[in-house]
Amino acid sequence: MTGVLTTLRAGDPGLVVVGGGIAGLRTVQTVRSAGYTGRVTVVAAERHLPYDRPPLSKQVLTGELAPEAPVYHGAEYFADLGIDLMLGQQARRLDVERRVLHVGDAGGGELTVPYSAVVIATGARPRRLPCAEPPEGVHVVRTVEDAAGLRAELLTGPQVAVVGAGFIGAEVASSARALGLDVTVIESAASPLARAIGQSMGDLLGGLHARNGVRLVCGRGVTGLHGTDRVEGLLLDDGTSVAADLVVVGVGVVPDVEWLADSGLPLDDGVACDEYLRAGRSEVLGAGDAVSWPNRSPGRDAYRTRSQQWTTAGDQGRHVAEVLVYGADAAGPFEHDLYFWSDQYGVKIQGAGLLNRDAALLELRPDRSRLVAAYRDADRLGGVLTVNHPKEFRRLRALAAAGAPWSQIAPREMSLADDLSGGDAA
Amino acid sequence: MSHTLPIEVQLDQTECCGSGLCASIAPTAFRLDTSGVAVVLDTAATTDRDVLVRAAKNCPTLCITLTDNGSEIDLF
Numbered sequence: 001m002t003g004v005l006t007t008l009r010a011g012d013p014g015l016v017v018v019g020g021g022i023a024g025l026r027t028v029q030t031v032r033s034a035g036y037t038g039r040v041t042v043v044a045a046e047r048h049l050p051y052d053r054p055p056l057s058k059q060v061l062t063g064e065l066a067p068e069a070p071v072y073h074g075a076e077y078f079a080d081l082g083i084d085l086m087l088g089q090q091a092r093r094l095d096v097e098r099r100v101l102h103v104g105d106a107g108g109g110e111l112t113v114p115y116s117a118v119v120i121a122t123g124a125r126p127r128r129l130p131c132a133e134p135p136e137g138v139h140v141v142r143t144v145e146d147a148a149g150l151r152a153e154l155l156t157g158p159q160v161a162v163v164g165a166g167f168i169g170a171e172v173a174s175s176a177r178a179l180g181l182d183v184t185v186i187e188s189a190a191s192p193l194a195r196a197i198g199q200s201m202g203d204l205l206g207g208l209h210a211r212n213g214v215r216l217v218c219g220r221g222v223t224g225l226h227g228t229d230r231v232e233g234l235l236l237d238d239g240t241s242v243a244a245d246l247v248v249v250g251v252g253v254v255p256d257v258e259w260l261a262d263s264g265l266p267l268d269d270g271v272a273c274d275e276y277l278r279a280g281r282s283e284v285l286g287a288g289d290a291v292s293w294p295n296r297s298p299g300r301d302a303y304r305t306r307s308q309q310w311t312t313a314g315d316q317g318r319h320v321a322e323v324l325v326y327g328a329d330a331a332g333p334f335e336h337d338l339y340f341w342s343d344q345y346g347v348k349i350q351g352a353g354l355l356n357r358d359a360a361l362l363e364l365r366p367d368r369s370r371l372v373a374a375y376r377d378a379d380r381l382g383g384v385l386t387v388n389h390p391k392e393f394r395r396l397r398a399l400a401a402a403g404a405p406w407s408q409i410a411p412r413e414m415s416l417a418d419d420l421s422g423g424d425a426a
Numbered sequence: 427m428s429h430t431l432p433i434e435v436q437l438d439q440t441e442c443c444g445s446g447l448c449a450s451i452a453p454t455a456f457r458l459d460t461s462g463v464a465v466v467l468d469t470a471a472t473t474d475r476d477v478l479v480r481a482a483k484n485c486p487t488l489c490i491t492l493t494d495n496g497s498e499i500d501l502f
């Protein structure tokens with residue numbers, strides 16, 4: 001059993017990875033630990049060494065971490081591994097017939113980088129609002145520059161509006177609140193986080209905003225931004241306005257794959273990969289936020305998804321490396337429970353499995369300082385969500401992965417109404 | 427300040443996802459190994475308790491355990 005990279009000859013161009021995020025990093029680390037000794041090149045648009053994105057909406061905004069790139073490893077680490085980093089260079093086009101990547105540099109030049117195998121790991125970028133934005137005061141958070149710019153403005157004491165009550169929006173709101181600021185969160189859906197964790201848990205965790213002094217407005221879309229030079233507020237679809245001199249937009253991400261438009265690769269919600277993360281050809285693979293693939297949970301039908309979670313992106317990076325070194329048969333299909341965490345308002349949320357439905361509560365402190373919820377998938381445990389309870393999370397996550405029957409969980413189910421009677425009902 | 431026993435720091439490497447956040451928050455206590463998982467440094471014992479607690483709380487997989495005088499520190 002061999003993969004594309006084990007059949008190369010001396011002088012072959014080797015592996016080229018496009019994108020220097022966690023998916024790209026895990027790819028290059030894993031081809032090396034799997035014994036591949038040929039050439040490895042990473043083409044990465046950002047000037048920084050690979051760095052950790054999740055702290056940007058959390059510890060970097062609150063000031064717990066300096067607003068510099070939280071890099072994983074220094075330059076010598078990559079040199080020791082024999083990895084060529086082409087930082088600050090943007091892939092423009094992929095010619096899959098000639099097996100060449102066209103790369104543009106900041107100076108406007110273009111170079112061609114040949115490859116034997118290529119991994120597309122260009123991630124995603126924040127979606128913007130569909131209305132015109134004043135030039136100042138409207139932010140997104142994806143890069144360390146975004147976070148540093150936002151942090152600097154938060155320190156001037158603005159009135160903050162966050163558009164989108166997803167995980168990133170909630171984390172930014174929490175960080176801004178921790179700095180003592182006045183914060184309003186606007187969410188167009190009826191419940192926050194409903195698509196991610198189902199309506200019942202979305203409502204419950206959405207209650208964290210109010211408990212911490214942040215206004216949450218649900219069911220209202222943003223139709224415009226006030227202000228000419230600098231943002232002055234939001235116009236909502238019911239005609240009301242929200243005053244704000246700083247707006248953070250957290251309304252999801254779009255996969256960075258436009259540069260592949262004329263490549264002939266299958267594109268459907270990112271690069272549409274198969275279950276081995278191959279993009280229509282054995283030497284072109286994809287990993288991370290830029291790709292969709294048919295995921296499968298134990299004993300269930302596959303469904304096409306794009307993860308947008310840090311752990312999945314890294315694990316996909318490892319997997320493509322294994323497919324490239326050991327071959328698809330040996331590596332097997334990529335299956336993932338989409339583990340994620342979020343830090344907000346001083347609590348740690350952890351989730352895994354199928355969560356896009358209502359859940360059964362197994363444990364809840366009325367102030368949400370502890371929560372355990374189980375998600376049912378037909379006759380089995382399909383997923384788990386916890387707040388501040390890592391041990392129970394690990395236990396239930398393992399049970400879900402093993403396809404444990406729901407009957408093992410059901411006896412512990414409690415009624416939401418019962419428990420909340422002592423606390424608030426959000 | 428009164429003298430106290432050092433806090434015992436344990437890290438479950440099978441759960442560690444290699445984010446390196448512990449090392450960013452508490453560089454005297456943790457380091458990201460070349461294999462991509464974190465290790466506990468000898469100087470963890472002399473690291474400030476609050477810094478250790480912050481690192482443990484912020485760990486994405488909550489795989490750091492702190493023990494003070496024989497009992498586990500409750501992080502939450």
Ligand SMILES: Cc1cc2nc3c(=O)[nH]c(=O)nc-3n(C[C@H](O)[C@H](O)[C@H](O)COP(=O)(O)OP(=O)(O)OC[C@H]3O[C@@H](n4cnc5c(N)ncnc54)[C@H](O)[C@@H]3O)c2cc1C
Pocket residue numbers: 018019020021022023024043044045046053054055056057089090091092121122123124141142143168256259287288289290307308309310311313339340341342343
């Ligand atoms: C603020 C923030 C907080 C987050 N918090 C969490 C969290 O708590 N938990 C969690 O599970 N997930 C979290 N995530 C999501 C997680 O960070 C992503 O899922 C993960 O970073 C995806 O990794 P990736 O390598 O696929 O893509 P990215 O990290 O986006 O990396 C892709 C890289 O490719 C580069 N690139 C793009 N186009 C090109 C091109 N044409 N040529 C060359 N390079 C290119 C980009 O500049 C980028 O550096 C968070 C994300 C953000 C932004």
Ligand code: SF4
Pocket residue numbers: 437441442443444445446447448449456458463464484485486487488489490
């Ligand atoms: S913060 Fe936790 S998961 Fe991340 S490297 Fe440290 S121990 Fe590992």
